[in-house]
Amino acid sequence: MKRSVFHCAGLVSVFLLVLFSFACPVSAGIEEVYGIEExxxxxxxxxxxxxxxxxDGLWEIGSPAAGPGSCYEGAQCAGTRTGPSVxxxxxxxxxLPSVAGGEEIHLSFRHWYSYGPDYQGSGTVEISHFDFQTDGWSQWEALGDSFIGKSTRWSLEDVDLTAYNGRTVRIAFKSDSGNRDDAGWHVxxxxxxxxxxxFAAEGATAVRPTITSFKINNGAATTTRRRVFLNNTTTGTPTRYKASESPTFAGATWHPYSRNPSFTLSAGAGTKTVYFRVKNAAGQSTVKQDTIKLTNPLGGTWTGRWTSDYGADSGSLKLVATQTATGYTGRLTVGNTECGTFSDLPAKLTLSGNTVTCTAASSCAGQPIQLKFTEGVLSDNTINGYYNIYVSGSHYDSGTFRLSK
Structure with a gap:
């Protein structure tokens, strides 16, 4: 990647809003259908x-020297340099303007990514909004699941920002190489x-769209990841799609149409059915559905024991795991006493360097350690790590632990 120098800027208060119309291709003898976007x-x-x-100098602007080989369009795009970095x-x-009625705000981008196997490395879209009461930016918040593994081509991604309407926001593309020398993320x-x-223009007519093919992950029978792609082909020029695991589409919203949008399956192992439909100004298509089996979830209890160097019996217990894992929420238990809570874990969690602190029960050294996750995938069947116990702020005990499913 040929590097360009970044210049940070302050709050931008004036933005150009461009209003345009676009024409959708229609069948012979059918008038054009129009929609408006801002x-x-x-x-x-x-x-x-x-x-x-x-x-941290990770991202550069220019023409890719590695990875996709060229930008999606034009001569320049954003990309990460190779080498371990975050x-x-x-x-x-x-x-972001306020919305009314059926209006929506969406972020879209083209991207190409290449991260290591076994969930080593990921890319995450994040958002932060400006809080005028505190006169500062909120903490970064993930917008959906992280991108892991490798993509085979430049693909379109769409993220719903409607919930942030009326706010001033910043968008971030966060890349974590997972201590590997991969090509990373290009945007x-x-x-x-x-x-x-x-809507249809005055006097215009349109053809209601038809779904001719619908497959989850191109018809794959199983997946180990909740994030899947809904591959579909249609006729009649759809403008929106809706997807849900509910046959009534309960809670689902319409999104700008895509031939391969991403979709996050519900947590837990088992066969998942996704329902899909599209629409345009002429009406909605019939519903299509496909199934896929979500396998190898982390859900359940991982148990093990710690090996104490000194035999402490109480204090502030700090556990640091060294195994890379994937998960969302979980609870840490020492013996039968709850010792701490994981919350809001990202889609890809590298446990190394993430310390879990809790207050251990009396005489808990040598007792079972349990790590309970509600959802996720682990790249191995064991979690190894070390721990330290502090009493009144002073180091009191240390040792290692090993958990297995």
């Missing part, structure tokens, strides 16, 4: 980084747009 922000990085900033590519502040054609209900 582009709030867009960049393809052709003019360099602009007001984007990069943490860092964010951060957008300038963007003012291009970033857009934030506001869209309203689909």
């Amino acid at each position: 582009v709030i922000y867009a960049t393809g990085f052709e003019a360099g980084p602009g007001d984007w900033s990069a943490e 860092g964010r590519l951060v957008s300038p502040p963007v003012v 291009d054609a970033v857009e934030i747009r506001k869209s309203g209900n689909d």
Whole structure:
């Protein structure tokens, strides 16, 4: 990646809102169908980084020297340099307008990524909003699951930002190489747009869309990851899609149409059925469905024992695991006494360096240790680590532990 220098910028208060219309292809003898979208922000990085900033020198703007070989469009895009590192590519502040009725705000971008096997490395889209009461930015919050493994081509990703309407936000692409020398993450054609209900222009007619094929992960029978892709082909030029594990689409919302949108399966092992439909101004398609089996979840209890060097019986227990794992929430138990709580774990958690602190029960040295997760996938059948116990702030005991399923 040919590197460009980043220049950080302060709060941007004025933004250009572009209103345009687009024509959808229709069958012979059928008038054109129109919809309206409002582009709030867009960049393809052709003019360099602009007001984007990069943490730790990980992200660069230019033409890829590795990875995808070229940008999705144009001569420049954003990408990570090779080598072990963690860092964010951060957008300038963007003012999201308020929405009404069926209006929505979406972030879309094209990306290519390559991370290591066994969940070593990931890319995560994050958001932070400006709090005018505290006069500062909120903590970064993940927008959906992380991207892991490898992609085979530049693909379109769509993220719903409607919940943040009326706020000033920053978007970040956070890449974590997982201590590997992989090509990482490349991003291009970033857009934030506001869209309203689909409608037909005066006097116009349209053809209701039809789903001709619908497969989860191109028809795969099983998956070890909750994040899947809904591959579909259609006729009739759909403009929106809706997907759900509920046959009534309870709680589901319409999204801008994509031929391979991502979808997050519900937690827990078993066969999952996803229902899918599309629409345009002429109406909705019939519902299609497909199934896939989610296997090898982490859900359950991992048990083991710690080996004490000194035999402490109480104090503040700190456990640090060295095994890379994936999970969302879980509880740590020492013997039969709850010792601490994991909360809001990211889709990809490298336990090394993440210390869990709790107050151990009396005489707990040598007792069973249990790690309980509600969902996720582990790359191995064991978790190894070490622990330290502190009493009144002073180191009192240390040792190792090993958990197995």
